[in-house]
Structures are given as C-alpha cells and as structure tokens.
Amino acid sequence: MTGLGSHFKIILTLSWRNLWRNHRRTAIMLGAISVGVWAMIFMTSLMRGMVDDMLNQGIRNLPGHIQIQHPDFLDDPSVVNSIGEPGGELLTALTQNGTRSWANRIRVPAVIASERESRGINLIGIEPAAEADITGLPAQISAGRFLESNQDKGVIIGAKLAERLETRLGKRVVIMSQDPDNNIAERGFRIVGIYQAELAAQEEFNVFAARATLQKLLKIEGLVSQIVLVDHDYRDVESLYRRVEAATPDGLEVKPWYEIDTYLAAMFNLMDGFVLVWVIIIFLALSFGLVNTLVMAIFERVREIGLIQALGMRPGLILYQILLESLLLLLIGLALGNLLALVTIKPLESGLDLSAVAEGMAMMGVGSVIYPSLTLYDVLLANVVVVLLGILTSILPAWRASQLDPVRALNTH
C-alpha cells in the first residue's frame, strides 16, 4: 500500500473538495452529526449527574460508605440488636489515617407525638461533631440550630414532619420507643432545629437526637446500633473495607455500601453500559443520514469515478478517498458537537433546577436540582463510537464505488 502513503496529500485534497461540492448537503449532515453528538454527551452528563446525585444521597442516607453492625440489625433494626461502642483494635483502625471520618449511630423505630398528631419515625442518635461529614445534616438546618454535643437534650425534625405534627421550632414533643426489655421508653424533647432534606420522605421519617441522650433513654449505655465510616470516594472503598473488616471483632458484620443497598450498586454498575447503549442508539439514527449522504455523493459522481479509474486510479484509492471524505465529515461534526455540548453543559454545572417536576424526581430518589457531570470517559466513548461506527457504515458505499466498472460508469449518462 505504498500508493496510499505517497498519494495521501492528493487524496486528502480530493476528499476535502468533494466534501464541499454540495455544501448545503454537507452542512445539513454536519448539523445532524453535531446535534447527535451533543445529545450523546449532554444527555449522558445529565444522567451521570442524576445517578451521582442518587448514589450520593443514597449513600448519605444509609449512611456512610461502610457500616459495622450487629449481623441481625439490617433485617431487624431493633434496639436489641445493638453493639458495643468501638474499642481496642477496631478503634485503632478507625482513628488511623485513611478513614476520612466515622461515627457511632443509634437507630431505632419510634413514635413521635405532638398535642394533635403522632407518627412513626426513625429515631437516629448522632454524634454532632462527626455527623457533618457523614450526612451533611448541619447544612440542611433551615431553622433553629444543630445539635451541640453528644448530650444535647434537643431534637431535630424535618420541616414536613413538623407540618404533619402541627408543631414547630421551640415546641416540645414526646418520643416513645422501647428499651431492650420491651419496656416503654419515652421522654419529652424540645425541638431545637428543623431541617429540610431534598426528599420529603426523609423529612417526614428521620428524627435526630444526641447519641448519649438516646442511650440513656433507651437504657443502652455503652451500646450503639451502627458504626458508620466515610471514605474519600465512594467508588473506591475496598482498601478501607478490608482494613476495617480485619480489625472488627467476630460477631459483628462489616458491609460496604454496595452490599447494603444493592439497588444503588446496580445503578452504579449499570451506568457505564447504559451510556454505551444510549450512544449507540443515537448513532443508529445518525448512521442512516450518513449512509444516505455518502450514497448520494457517490451516485452523483459515478461518471467521474469511472473517469478517474479509466485514467488509472486504483479502486483501493477510491475506497480510501470516500472513507476519508466520510471521516472528515465525522470529525468536523464531532468537533462541533463536542463544542456545543461543552457550551451547554458548562453553564449548567451550578445546577439545573427541575423543581417543577420535583415530586416525580423524588420518587426516583433524585433531588430537584440536577448537576450535570461531564466525564472524559463519556466524551471519549461518544467520539470513538461515532468515528469507528461511522467509518464502518461508510465502508459499504465506499466499497461499491470502488468496484464500479469504468466502462459502464463512463457511459452512465
């Protein structure tokens, strides 16, 4: 194929000029490709943003990247299935460098009552200092204050729950649960803070109090429900997981987030495949336009191709020239599409507000603001797929052009 190399410049010039012979058709095709590529990248980044949000929120609600708990706790989150506060080897492993943060948590089902209403809730005992990094709760406080210490006597409830209970900041509510002997444990709490979560369901369900206060109420001094760990990146928790598991005493269960919430894990794993399928679907729609453009371009040039063949150009070079023409078309389209995607995504990175459909989004576990997430992987994937499959679909028309019989071709018109 030495011919290809030495003739490259001529072939390139021919392709380029041919491309602009019917500039309107080329422009339309460029438009189609760039819009297609834009759709691939833009929609993918939206989906990535949504899934990231879902994963982050989901993991924050679990909460944490890794949890240590009683083996029966996940199936039966009762106060009976408590574990001791960490000590010894486990405590060392937890406080060692490499754990971003960790906290003890108490979680029991309870009932909260105001003067007019009572509702079932998930009562969560937290360590205020550690919590900021784990759930981001302090940032969600919309009125009042966050808990101040492990012994804080106040309680923080969601705005929605306050509405349901017909109560508000500064009022007293009664919280009832059970101690490990099945006796009623109840106490009055003053509402010191109201929080607003992205999802109304959480606002209604999760009530936060200080860890030590709840231990006293539930008569489980020295015991907690869970130990929660947060690593630097939820995508990579393996090393921390292995280290903590090795240090955890027998009889306790250590689980990373993807084992606790398999739905989240499935979302996470499916996403790459989903992006590929999406890109290919858009490409399929594009490919019809692309093939049609090429077929038309060749159809118009049958005599011409016959002529240059008769003048001595080899079929291989004709194939080469048409493929190059297609490649140029694709590359320009890609450049435009990428640019378009970049221009549209960048301004939206501060968040795309979809509060008009917030309820539907909440059902999916997604907040009402989407933060598009543009990843190099997705951009490369879209570009590579378009170039590879684009060339592939161009081969057939190009090959047919190269196989024209010069005599017949010259006599076509």
Added chain:
Amino acid sequence: MATKIFKQNTKVLFCSLLLLGLLAVSSSTLATEVPAPGPRELIRAAMEHWRGVTSYSEMTMTIHRSDWERSFSMQAWTEGDKLSLVRVTEPKRDAGNGTLVKDQSMWTFSPKINRILKVPSSMMNQSWMGSDFSNKDISKSTDIIDQYDHRLLKSEDLGDHVVYTIESIPHEEAAVVWGKEIVSIRDDFILLRQEFWDQDDILVKEMEATEITIMDDRTIASRMRMYKLETPDEWTEMIVDDIDFDIELDANLFTLSNLRNPRQ
C-alpha cells in the same frame, strides 16, 4: 379489626377507670384527713387514696360521631392504680376481648385469634376506635404527681363543697405533649373537669364529669365525657352502671393466664 381497635383503646379505659378510682373516694372517708390545699398534695392525696382500693364495675362506653354512635358494655376489675383487667361483654362480636395492665405493661387478648399480645410502645399513643380518649390520658396515673409542677389557681366555695382548680405544667423532659393541664377537683376528690391545653395556650380537649352519684356508699363521677374542642359534636362517654368497692379479688385475677381463660 375490632380486636385491634380494642387493643388501642384499653389504655383509655384504664384512664377512665383510674379516674373513676380517683373519684371513687367517698367524702366520708376523706373527711377525717382533708389535705392542706397545696396543689401537689391535693393530687397526691387523691392518688394515695386510690391505692389499695379494689373494685369491680360494669360500664358502658359510648362513642358518638356526627353520623354514627357505638356502645360497648364491659366489666372491669381494679386493684390500686397499677393493676386492672377489662373485658368486653357487648356487642357480641367484640365480647371476650380483654386487656390486662400491670404497672407500665399492657397485654391484650382476643378470642378470635386466641392470642395474647403485648402492646408495643408504638401503639400506646393511638386513640381508640376514633374515640376521644388517647392512651396518653392514663399516663397521669401517678406520673402526674412527679412529672408536673402544680399550682393552685383558685379554690371556690360552692356551698357543699370546695372546688380546687389546679394548673399542672409538665417538666421539660416529661413524656407529656401538653403545654399544661388544668384540673378541677372537688374537696371530696371528685375530678370535675380536666382540660388539656397545647403549648400555644389553646384548649385542645377536655374531660368533664357530667353526672355524680353515690354507688356502693361512695360518691363517684358516674358519667364522664371526653371531647375535643375542635369537634364538639364528637365525644366519648363513660358511664358506670354499677360498681362494688373493697371486694375480695382472686390472687390470679391479674395474670396472663386469667386474661386468656376467664375464671371469675
């Protein structure tokens, strides 16, 4: 369904029972030891008097709503303020449902499923069959002495009796949702009225003794009505049809096996 409803409501019954007990103290027995009208002592004295008293009563409870009304007949045994047993006798489909209360624990028995269930804390706060009693109402058993600050608002001399009006404000950590309760007690310890105020000083519901009679030589409030102020045409009424005091009770009366297999 009826079982469940009954379960939720039994505590209310005890509330009423307890109050009955509170009221059951006859003026004659008290006359010798009229307490100094310190509000806390007044309430404590009423409670103390209830202690050690046994009773057997037959009662009717009526739940009234704007478009329907329902009545239950029931038998109740009590001993002091810690032990009580209630059994429904009418209507037929609810007959046999029983509830036992010992201290803070509560069990229910339903003949339909032939099971004893311990009532969990999550159900303690529910109201009964849409009645106007809430289970919280009984937590005043003896808690009301220690978990509230009491203040005597006024004492009125109504000729035969002096009526004390006491304002009770729950402590910060008390398991009480009310902002305050206002209790009117006659000097013979008949609870005339109990008002439940929310934390914005709005009256939410009240219980009122609407009929006071002498039964088995004691003065009791034989008819009591509980209603919420927002819905005055919805109320629940407890009527004591008959009551005997200081009776011999079997040692096994307040046991789970007796709850399941009635022997009296």
